[in-house]
Amino acid sequence: MSAxxxxxxxxxxxFTAGYLAPxxxxxxxxxxxxxxxxxxxxxxxxxxxxxxxxxxxxFLLASRVDRIGARRLAxxxxxxxxxxxGVAALTGVxxxxxxxxxxxxxxxGTVTAVAATRIATQPDPHRASxxxxxxxxxxxxxxxxxxxHLGAGHGQPLAAxxxxxxxxxxxxxxxxxxxAAARTPRRQPTPRQRARLPxxxxxxxxxxVIPCWSLVQNxxxxxxxxxxxxxxxxxxxxxxxxxxxxxxAALLGVLGARALGSRLGRALPIGAGTALIAGCVAxxxxxxxxxxxxxxxxAWNMVYPxxxxxxxxxxxxxxxxxxxxxxxxxxxxxxxxxxxxTGSLLSARTGFPVxxxxxxxxxxxxxxxxxxxxxxxxxxxxxxxxxxRRGGGVHVxxxxxxxxxxxxARSAFExxx
Numbered sequence: 406m407s408a409x410x411x412x413x414x415x416x417x418x419x420f421t422a423g424y425l426a427p428x429x430x431x432x433x434x435x436x437x438x439x440x441x442x443x444x445x446x447x448x449x450x451x452x453x454x455x456x457x458x459x460x461x462x463x464f465l466l467a468s469r470v471d472r473i474g475a476r477r478l479a480x481x482x483x484x485x486x487x488x489x490x491g492v493a494a495l496t497g498v499x500x501x502x503x504x505x506x507x508x509x510x511x512x513x514g515t516v517t518a519v520a521a522t523r524i525a526t527q528p529d530p531h532r533a534s535x536x537x538x539x540x541x542x543x544x545x546x547x548x549x550x551x552x553x554h555l556g557a558g559h560g561q562p563l564a565a566x567x568x569x570x571x572x573x574x575x576x577x578x579x580x581x582x583x584x585a586a587a588r589t590p591r592r593q594p595t596p597r598q599r600a601r602l603p604x605x606x607x608x609x610x611x612x613x614v615i616p617c618w619s620l621v622q623n624x625x626x627x628x629x630x631x632x633x634x635x636x637x638x639x640x641x642x643x644x645x646x647x648x649x650x651x652x653x654a655a656l657l658g659v660l661g662a663r664a665l666g667s668r669l670g671r672a673l674p675i676g677a678g679t680a681l682i683a684g685c686v687a688x689x690x691x692x693x694x695x696x697x698x699x700x701x702x703x704a705w706n707m708v709y710p711x712x713x714x715x716x717x718x719x720x721x722x723x724x725x726x727x728x729x730x731x732x733x734x735x736x737x738x739x740x741x742x743x744x745x746x747t748g749s750l751l752s753a754r755t756g757f758p759v760x761x762x763x764x765x766x767x768x769x770x771x772x773x774x775x776x777x778x779x780x781x782x783x784x785x786x787x788x789x790x791x792x793x794r795r796g797g798g799v800h801v802x803x804x805x806x807x808x809x810x811x812x813x814a815r816s817a818f819e820x821x822x
Contacts, residue, residue, distance in 0.1 A: 406632045409450070412579055413527060413533050413536065413606070413607075414576070415576040415577065415579045415580060415607045416520050416523050416524055417531055417533065417536045417537050417540050418517050418540070418576045419479055419517075419519055419520035419573060419574045419577075420517070420520040420521075420522075420524070420538075420540065420541060420575075420789075421537065421540035421541040421544055421569070422443045422483065422486065422513070422569050422570050422572075423459075423482070423513050423514070423516035423517030423518075423519075423520055424513075424517060424541045424567055425541055425544060425545060425565075425566055426455060426456075426459065426490075426510065426513045427456060427459070427513075427741075428541055428545035428547060428567055428652070429549075429562050429565070430452055430456075430544070430568070430623075430626060430627055430745060431626060431627065431628070431629045431630035431631075431644075431648065432549065432552060432562050432630050432641075432645070433452060433455075433550075433559075433562045433563070434448050434451070434627050434628070434630065434631075434745055434749070435448075435557065435630035435631050435634065436557070436561070436562060437451055437452075437502070437559050437652040438455050438631065439557070440459075440497075440557060440558040441499055441502065443499065443500065443750065444502060444753070445628075445631070445749050445753045446683040446746070446749045446753050447625075447749075448749065449627055449745040449746045449747075449748060449749025449750070450502045450625055450746045450749070451502070451503055451506055451673070452506075452562070452745030452746070452749075453627075453742055453743060453744070453745045453746040454506055454507055454510065455506040455507070455509065455513075456512035456585075456623070456741055456742040456744070456745065457510070457511065457512030457558060457742035457743075458506075458507050458509075458511045458514065458800075459510040459511065459513045459514035459742075460514060460738040460741065461511065461514065461743050462510075462511045462512075462513075462514025462515045462517075462518060462737070463484070463514045463517060463521075463738065464738075465477065465519040466514075466519075470519055470522040470523070471522070472688035473644075473788040474581070474582045475519050475522070475523055475580040475581050475582075476577050476578070476580035476581060476582050477576045477582065478515060478518070478519050479514060479515075479516055479519040479520075479580055480574065480577050481493045481512075481734030482512045482514075482515030482516035482518075482519065483512065483516060483571070483573060483577070484511070484512070484568045484570075485508050485509065485511055485512030485570075485573050485579065486508075486509050486512030486516065486566065486567065486570035487512070487570040487571050488505075488508060488509075488512075488567075489504075489505045489506065489507065489508030489509030489510070489512055489567075490505060490506075490509035490512075490563045490564070490566040490567040490570070491505070491509070491564070491567040492504070492505040492508075492779055492803030493505025493506055493509065493559075493563045494559070494560040494563035494564040494567060495560065496584045498781075499740060501531040502559070504686065505563070506563075509563075509567075512570065512754045513566075516570075516573075517518075518745035519580070520537065523580070524537070524591035525802070528720055536752075538655075538656060538659055539656060542653065542655060542656055543571070545648075545649075545652055546648070546650075546652045547649075547763065548562070548565055548649045548650035549644075549645035549646070549649045549652075550645050550646065550649055551641075551645075552565070552645065553640070553641040553645055553648055564574070564718070572817075584622040588655060595646070598649065600646060605681075606722070607723060607781065607782045608723050608733075610774050610777075610778050611719065611720055611723075611733055611738045611774075611775065611778050612733055613615055613736075613774075614771040614774050615716065615733050615736050615737050615740070615775075616736050616737065616739045616743075617740060617767055617771050618679070618716075618737070618740065618768065618771050618775070619736075619737040619738075619739075619740030619741050619744070620740035620743050620744050621686065621740075621744075621749055621750070621767055621768050622740075622741075622744065622762045623710060623741050623743075623744025623745060624744045624745070624747045624748030624760075624764055625686050625689060625705075625764060626688065626744065626745075626748075626749065627744055627746075627748045627749065627790075628745075628748040628752050628757070629648075629689065629702060629761075630644055631752070631757075632690060632692065632698065632757050633647060633695075633698050633702075634688065636693055636757050637692045637693060637694060637695050637697070637698035638693075638695065639695050639698065643695065647698065647699045647702055647703070648702070649768050650699070650703055651702045651703045651705075651706040651707075652706065654702075654704075654707040655706040655707060655709065657707055658707040658708060658709065658710040658711045659710045659714075660707070660782055661711055663810065665711070667729075670779075671718065671719050672776050672780045674711060674712060674715040674717050675712060675716060675719070675772070675775050675776055675777070675779050676772055676776035676779070678708055678711055678712035678715070679712055679768055679769075679771070679772035679775065679776075680768075680772055681708050682705060682708050682709060682712060682767060682768060683764075683765040683766075683768040683769050683772075683787065684707065684765065684766045685701050685702075685704045685705035685708065686701075686761055686764050686768065687703050687762055687765040688700065688701035688704075688761075688762075689701030689705060689761065690758055690760055690761020690762075690764070691758040691761055691762075701773050709722060715779070716733070716775065717779065719779050719782065720733035722785060723782055724785075726794075728747050728777070741743070748760065748764075749788075751763060751764070807817045
């Protein structure tokens with residue numbers, strides 16, 4: 406028995422609240438660095454703790470939303486997010502800030518899991534996902550333009566996260582409660598259901614390299630704010646404008662990937678696109694002029710979702726049931742969570758330009774096996790209906806008759822955004 410459908414707008418609001426923290430990661434890490442007695446590496450570690458907590462919530466709860474109840478779970482997640490981020494915003498005690506980020510991140514991941522699971526029940530999942538991307542990108546862009554005018558310190562972005570969670574709370578009344586069918590224990594899987602995964606070799610290769618691919622993206626994203634402020638010599642207001650434009654470019658990338666479909670195959674977008682991303686990473690990290698920094702960030706944010714869409718489509722084509730897409734998305738979340746700390750460590754020890762060169766080289770290396778899998782895996786042409794980006798990693802609803810539910814891995818790459 407399928408889960409009852411939910412109107413789109415509550416899900417868009419939940420998606421926005423869940424993914425806002427990863428989207429604000431650059432300014433959040435930068436303000437932790439400057440507003441608290443934390444080193445660059447320690448500030449990045451706090452960002453990684455937040456994202457890892459969010460990813461953990463997705464792993465734990467994605468398959469339990471209907472059983473627990475979307476309404477109950479969403480409200481619990483919003484309470485945790487408001488409480489955790491609120492405490493972190495109001496205190497200057499580092500352990501309390503870390504604990505607040507941990508609780509808030511778990512709340513964000515819980516909210517994202519509810520939104521992603523319910524979006525899978527929509528008549529048009531792609532439309533709901535696109536609206537969610539528009540919501541979170543628009544709100545994040547507005548905050549990047551507004552926060553610099555609200556004063557310095559780490560509290561403002563954290564307070565924005567807490568207030569967003571509170572603002573979304575009234576919409577949870579439209580979410581379904583747990584159904585009797587959902588609470589009924591599931592039957593044991595049949596031997597066919599327990600069968601080994603199809604296409605194990607290309608699937609394992611993709612699962613092995615996607616964490617590195619995802620880690621590079623979020624390593625740069627986590628320190629992009631500091632690159633703009635300290636190396637490209639932009640003001641915080643100007644950096645906010647660059648990020649706002651970059652988030653708009655990301656939306657164009659999502660729409661472009663949808664429009665292209667399978668016309669170019671998979672190998673060319675994945676291989677050439679990853680190489681182009683590597684160039685954007687190196688350009689952004691080495692930028693000493695505002696124009697160069699802006700070009701690198703905007704181009705990177707536009708290309709990323711295009712490539713991610715084909716990567717997830719490739720994973721989905723390896724197994725009609727979508728199991729490889731789930732595993733690839735989950736593996737990507739591990740790289741997402743480790744990104745801020747990795748970027749902070751590399752930049753602190755080697756400087757931003759060397760960090761960018763190392764990250765770009767890593768992307769070029771992993772592009773080889775990813776392209777090889779795309780060339781040799783003769784799956785059906787399949788493009789995901791939902792692509793999301795950033796810190797909570799990637800969520801995908803595969804456009805197949807037996808589509809797998811969206812599984813966190815942000816977001817959403819992811820997402821992508």
